[in-house]
Amino acid sequence: MIKARITVTLKNGVLDPQGKAIGGGLAALGFTGVHSVRQGKVFDVELEGTDKAKAETQLQAMCEKLLANLVIEDYQVELHK
Amino acid sequence: MKSAVILLPGLNRDRDMIAALTKIGGKPPVTVWQTETEIPDVDLIVIPGGFSYGDYLRCGAIAARMPVLDAVRRKAAQGVRVMGVCNGFQILTEAGLLPGALMRNQGLKFVCREVKLSVENAETAFTSHYSKGQVLRCPVAHHDGNYFADGETIDRIEANGQVVFRYTQGTNPNGSINDIAGIINEAGNVLGMMPHPENLIEAAHGGNDGRPLFESALELVS
Numbered sequence: 001m002i003k004a005r006i007t008v009t010l011k012n013g014v015l016d017p018q019g020k021a022i023g024g025g026l027a028a029l030g031f032t033g034v035h036s037v038r039q040g041k042v043f044d045v046e047l048e049g050t051d052k053a054k055a056e057t058q059l060q061a062m063c064e065k066l067l068a069n070l071v072i073e074d075y076q077v078e079l080h081k
Numbered sequence: 082m083k084s085a086v087i088l089l090p091g092l093n094r095d096r097d098m099i100a101a102l103t104k105i106g107g108k109p110p111v112t113v114w115q116t117e118t119e120i121p122d123v124d125l126i127v128i129p130g131g132f133s134y135g136d137y138l139r140c141g142a143i144a145a146r147m148p149v150l151d152a153v154r155r156k157a158a159q160g161v162r163v164m165g166v167c168n169g170f171q172i173l174t175e176a177g178l179l180p181g182a183l184m185r186n187q188g189l190k191f192v193c194r195e196v197k198l199s200v201e202n203a204e205t206a207f208t209s210h211y212s213k214g215q216v217l218r219c220p221v222a223h224h225d226g227n228y229f230a231d232g233e234t235i236d237r238i239e240a241n242g243q244v245v246f247r248y249t250q251g252t253n254p255n256g257s258i259n260d261i262a263g264i265i266n267e268a269g270n271v272l273g274m275m276p277h278p279e280n281l282i283e284a285a286h287g288g289n290d291g292r293p294l295f296e297s298a299l300e301l302v303s
Contacts (some may be wrong), residue, residue: 013231014184014229015184015187015227015229015256017184017185017186017187017188017189017227017256018185018189021189065146066138066142066143066146067138069139069142069175069182071174071180071181071182071229071230071231072182072184072229
């Protein structure tokens with residue numbers, strides 16, 4: 001079994017009203033000095049098999065085709081050791 | 082003047098859309114379920130609003146990967162008119178049939194109210210029964226209608242006249258760039274819009290400003 005973590009984040013320059021509201025929430029709790037908050041998504045994926053190169057290719061294809069919207073988001077694939 | 086309405090789990094404006102097409106077009110549209118790989122021979126395909134797949138992942142993301150969307154893509158490439166309203170618009174952007182993306186409303190709230198739209202381009206297959214600059218009343222009901230595209234794309238669609246409807250008179254409900262409410266593809270046969278023209282077609286709705294859109298889309302086709 002191969003375990004991977006995919007992180008999807010908004011591209012730079014894309015407005016993130018949710019992140020902004022969360023930043024406001026942190027300020028309301030008294031956390032000072034929070035310059036900005038950007039909200040993203042994390043997907044933990046388990047793949048059958050042991051071929052890491054194949055897994056990486058497959059995970060990238062998953063990001064390109066569904067998990068990330070490349071108009072607004074970037075993604076990062078991380079294989080667990 | 083045959084039309085089809087695409088059905089996906091979680092859509093909830095399908096009945097309103099079917100009623101509008103039936104009342105204005107004179108006959109009911111065929112309905113096509115998400116797993117179908119072929120769409121019957123029609124002149125207009127409509128993807129209605131709602132919350133397909135519960136808006137999971139991103140609004141319209143899962144729906145856009147269903148088999149029926151491949152069929153819609155093929156029909157669109159052949160020049161068949163395709164219209165997506167609200168979630169339908171989100172699905173069309175997710176499917177790559179329209180540029181840009183619909184993001185969370187700037188005010189973070191679900192907005193259900195009437196807005197004013199200006200007709201920016203009255204020379205499309207969907208707006209020929211309006212006049213340029215005409216201001217319409219139209220309801221909106223959405224949480225993710227904040228149109229976004231990169232600067233280059235915005236410049237291109239603005240220059241090409243692909244912005245068809247704009248929120249006007251300070252009624253932009255979601256913070257969308259350039260007050261964009263509806264856009265059309267470069268070929269001019271795929272329209273997406275956040276407002277609901279199907280909900281303003283007769284006296285019982287309190288107005289009929291949405292009606293000419295359906296008359297345009299249905300009448301001019303052979």
